[in-house]
Amino acid sequence: MxxxxxxxxxxxxxxxxxxxxxxxxMTWIGDGGSSTGAFHEGLNLAAQQRAPLVLIVENNQWAYSTPVARQVPIKNLADRAVAYGIASKIVDGNDVVATYETTKSAVEDCRAGRGPVLIEVKTMRMKGHAQHDPAEYVPKAMFDYWKTQDPIARYETYLTEHKLWDAKKKSEIDARIERELDADQKFAEESPMPPAELAEQGVYCEGCHTIEAEWRRAKKEVIPPASNEEAVWKVADFGAFKGPFAPAAAAAPAPRAAASGGNGAESPLVAHDEPEVAKQTPLRVPFGRGPKDRSVELERRDKVAERPPRHNKPPHKRRRR
Ligand SMILES: Cc1ncc(C[n+]2csc(CCOP(=O)(O)OP(=O)(O)O)c2C)c(N)n1
Ligand SMILES: [Mg+2]
Structure with a gap:
């Protein structure tokens, strides 16, 4: 879910x-998934507990068929982080190296005990939401643009420009991929159909595994009556949050997050100014728009304004039918 x-x-x-x-x-969520209650409840808990959680919000611009602008009134989903008092970063999700570096630094921040980091990864969903969805609602020009931003092609160019591979290495990799895909496809197609009874097996462990917590600190530290011993793994500033609202950050605002390679701010906590508000689009319901729908009213007004006047006579002199 x-x-x-x-x-x-x-x-x-x-x-x-x-x-x-x-x-x-570390986990990830789509732009659409970021509007669920669980997202907000979970993120608040993580923020309040300064939990070492990296949350990747994959903003691929479509939640099934709903464009982001019709789903949220803000431009950057990363701005949500400000409300929770956690750090955020925005990265060009089609830039493999920038995405890796941003994520790595978020992991390091978490490991240093600075609390959760939300990374908004800007990208594009190049197919439908699932196999059954031909994504006909996506403007063709949008697909055309994003095809030019293909992350694999861009990464290949990066590898070539940085002399990290050559044509020979590339063809070796391509051949290996083909070989592995062929072998796996053959294995799948030649495997017998599994018996139906298997479907209900192996979903839950019913005593076939022993699940033990992996304690890396002495249990006596956390189990009463010794629970007030000092924790080994201390979290910096736990319960004393000095985040993006600190006066120093407000006096000298950090540069706004760039669309590539992180937020550019020195501190891992991004000093956000006002969240950027997305361009307002008239509200519209796709099915059964009623006369009270604001978009119907706006369209009607536009049409009336465009239409040349049909009658020269003032209304009270027009003949009634
Ligand atoms: C809690 C919950 N609410 C609603 C749904 C139905 N649902 C499935 S996919 C989807 C849209 C998801 O959008 P996004 O996260 O952007 O995924 P994408 O379309 O980019 O794959 C919705 C609302 C669901 N699966 N779970
Ligand atoms: Mg999406």
Whole structure:
């Protein structure tokens, strides 16, 4: 279910800290999924607990058939982070290296105990929401533009320009990919159909595994009556948040997040000014628009304004039918 992994992964991050594992939890959500209740509840919990959670918001501009501008009144989904008091970064999601570097630095921030980081990855969904969706609602020009931003082609250019590979290496990689795909396809197609009874097996463990928490700190530290011993893995500033609203950050606003390669701010906490408001589009319901729909009224007004006057006579002199 959309959004549910955010509270779950927040729990994983908190559990890791409790057990003394220096882990960072990472999960991702779509632009549409970021409008669910679970997203907001989970993110607030992560923020309040300063949980080591990296949340990637994949803004591919469509939530099934709904464009982002019709879903949220803000331009950058990263601006949501300000409301939770957490750091955020915006990255060009079709730039492989920028995405890697931004994510890596977010993981490092989390590991240093600075709390969650939200990364908005700007990209484009090049197909429908799923196999059954031909995505006919996406303007062709939009696909055409984003084809020129293909992340694989851009990364190949990067590798060539930085002399990290040559034509020989590329053809070796291409051949290996083809070989592996062919072998896997052959394996799948030649495998017998699984018996129907298998469908109900192996979903839940019914005692076939022993699941044990991996304690990396002494249990006596966290189990009463010794619970007031100092934690091994201390979280900086826990409960004393000095985030983007700190006066210093407000006095000297950090540069706004760039569309590529992170926010450019020195501090991992982005000093956001006012969230950027997206261009307003008239509200519209796709099916059964009624006369009270604002878009119907606006369209009608536009049409009336465009239409040349049909009658020269003033209305009271026109003959009634
Ligand atoms: C809690 C919940 N609400 C609604 C849905 C129905 N639903 C499935 S996909 C979708 C749109 C998701 O948009 P996005 O996250 O942007 O994914 P994309 O279309 O880009 O794949 C919705 C509303 C769901 N699966 N779960
Ligand atoms: Mg989407």
């Amino acid at each position: 959309l959004g549910d992994l955010i509270p779950v992964m927040t729990g994983v991050a908190m559990a890791g800290r409790y057990l003394g594992q220096n882990i960072v939890a």
